[in-house]
Amino acid sequence: MKESSQPWKPFTAKYCCSVEDQTFFGNFSRCRTSKSDISKNINAPAPSFRRLSFSDLSRSSSTRLNEDLAQSFGPDLYDFQLSELRAITQNFCSNFLLGEGGFGTVHKGYVDDNLRQGLKAQAVAVKLLDIEGLQGHREWLAEVIFLGQLRHPNLVKLIGYCCEEEERLLVYEFMPRGSLENHLFKRISVSLPWSTRLKIAIGAAKGLAFLHGAEKPVIYRDFKTSNVLLDSDFTVKLSDFGLAKMGPEGSDTHVTTRVMGTYGYAAPEYVSTGHLTTKSDVFSFGVVLLELLTGRRATDKSRPKREQNIIDWAKPYLTSSRRLRCIIDPRLAGQYSVKGAKQMALLARQCVSLNPKDRPKMPSIVETLEALQHYKDMAVACGQAQASTKSATRNGVSSGGRLEGRGASYRKSAPVTSSKKT
Template sequence: MGSCVSIEEDPRGRVGPARSKSSSHATHSNRIAPQSPSPAGKHLPRKPSPRRSLSSASASASASASAYRSGGLLPKSNESNASAASGSGRGSCPQTPRGGGSAGGFRTPPGSGGLGSGRRGSALADKTAQANGLGAGNAMSSLREFSYQELWLATRKFGKEGKLGEGGFGSVFRGTIEEDASSGAGAGSAEGGRRKVEVAVKVLNEGGQQGETEWKTEVRYLSEVRHPNLVRLVGYCSDGHHRLLAYEYLPYGSLERFLFSRAIQPLPWAVRMKVALHAAQGLAYLHEETDRQIIYRDFKASNILLDEDFNAKLSDFGLAKDGPEGNQTHVSTRVMGTYGYAAPEYMMTGHLTAKSDVYSFGVVLLEMISGRRAMEPEFPRRQQNIVEWARPFLADPSKMLLLVDPRVGGEYSVKGAQRAAVLARKCLSKDPHTRPSMSEAVRVLASIQNLTDFASKLEQAQRLHGA
């Protein structure tokens, strides 16, 4: 089986410097022919489960987040939303150069129109959707369709000062749009029945078929699903040869930066577990609470975005697939995703199931526990892959706490760390059938949100007892 894997090296060891781009995506080819996206189906939400509400996050996590905000070094505003939205590094063998396009070719806006012209009619949305192979329906009409002119103006002509990041299939810019104050689209300042809302605008590089496919996939899924732990797609642009997406703007950027950047204080344990819970809730919704299962297929730290309260949202649905139906046990597809996060059985066979996402979740949970990247190319060969490095610790309960990121000091729950490590071990089982469902993962993570048996207190008690 031929493959092409791109790994972004971290020459500084365990904790790498801040990066403006997300970790590399890898595209693998095998004997299974790539399938075209499944016909558009409805993904209307089922009755939501109370255990998956944001209120399940603990008070201790909120307190930790507040203290972290006041004392920590937070990301610059122009680095938010960039990692996941840009989809950096995806390509086919041989690897295509990163950042294959620039905003320079988009300086002259076509046509006419003004910023904030309002949501277009559902008939036009259906027409645009059909022209792009997206299918028509009420879901598409729930999105705002922008002209290229509108987003060109919203981002101040795609100027460098508003550029959030650049990836293999496009660049991302910060912008401001106007919309009805009653639309409930997120934070913004109201002005005479209208309000200004910040967005992150992804501009697809021209001429890339894979990028076009992923653009359609994102529009399709994000127009049909709604959940507090999924990034909200505000609207899209299909104007001539231009393809753009406008997402809600999340000011703190990706989890990846908070875990691995030396320019930011280490993320507190309680906040890490809050983010883990929210990410699990997002996956559980996709797997179990839509009327047709959705497999995310590219779950990783750079695709988890954070708002100013450290509420986590999954982003970048360009690789998502419909799950198996009827008597099917899996979906056969070309292997795509990110090396180090993809499940081994999927890498080897191209057989995709929801348990493939569960494995990827286990990798990210290990990253949150340990503060170590999924892949560390500069480490000795047997320590490069976080899963292989961690298995001996996960197999021995007496060694599990050795996995905890030393940068958090003793400010972590001993029972919580043990339960999180056991959950990671189950998610990373080599047999996909024995991995837990994401709703099971949610229950475990919800149970550790308010634990206060900090290791520092235990150590202090032991010292006093010894004295």
């Protein structure tokens, strides 16, 4: 896997749907036929997948595609006109720009209750496809299909879509606090309190547990801080399902696919073999837990070589409270639970195990994290705050703040792809 220089490419598939890629959806426009059986009903915990046939979503005509999507989703998703989305974003004005990258741009918009019957007045995020992108349509359609059927408090809500000629857009609920990436790594952001970090970890874990709990699991495949969006009360909403896949049935089976994801978050067995399971998501979740604990990015090429990868750097410090305080985010200033941080560190260590079978399942992770909410032993009250700051400085963590992240809300770190066939 090679690290891309582009700041954000949420949809980076370089290949059309093929037998080798084993994508979940079939003969879509601009894509070759897949042999995947994608018409099987998925009975996930409520709210769950409905029965939906994808076989008719292959027509290249945007008019026919709109008809198919409208028939499949009915009133659950709004079919917007491009002129309507231009109006609510003031013609995609730069003043409303939330982020940009490989998919295109994301703009804030405002809808009133007169735009569509049943649609309440609200702020929205409008994602505009870069029409020069080779695979944008494929991932746009994947996003519509997944989020058109998936409903959960910890998944971002897709409100509607637009498909006119070559134009492809998506309309989501607006997340006022942006991404977890910005809160952890932007220098200007206020440090997240321990309780908020724990709440975010629990919410993200519940979102992944919901996806994995389907009769045929959904593997998110690109879990990272930039895809964890935050509502006004720091409720987590997972976003960007363009790389998600219908997974294998059974914990010991896998899908073999081309490697797509983000450098530093992808599980090693997936990178080396293309074998994708729900445990691949668990590995990525463990990386994010380390980012929440330390305030460091998954990878940082500006640091000394031994500190560039967060797993390699942090692992020796995760097994004891005394050692953990050397790498805990200094911006917490001792305002964290000593026992809670240790348990989270041990959980993260288990999640990033090289052996997928040693990684816990997401429901178990949710249970473990929820139990940490009851710990009240703040490090500052235990006399560890000053020691933590000194130790962190010795280990290369500046007590003055974060690494500076690039971009605004919704701006992404660059996913990377590999053409290696398995």
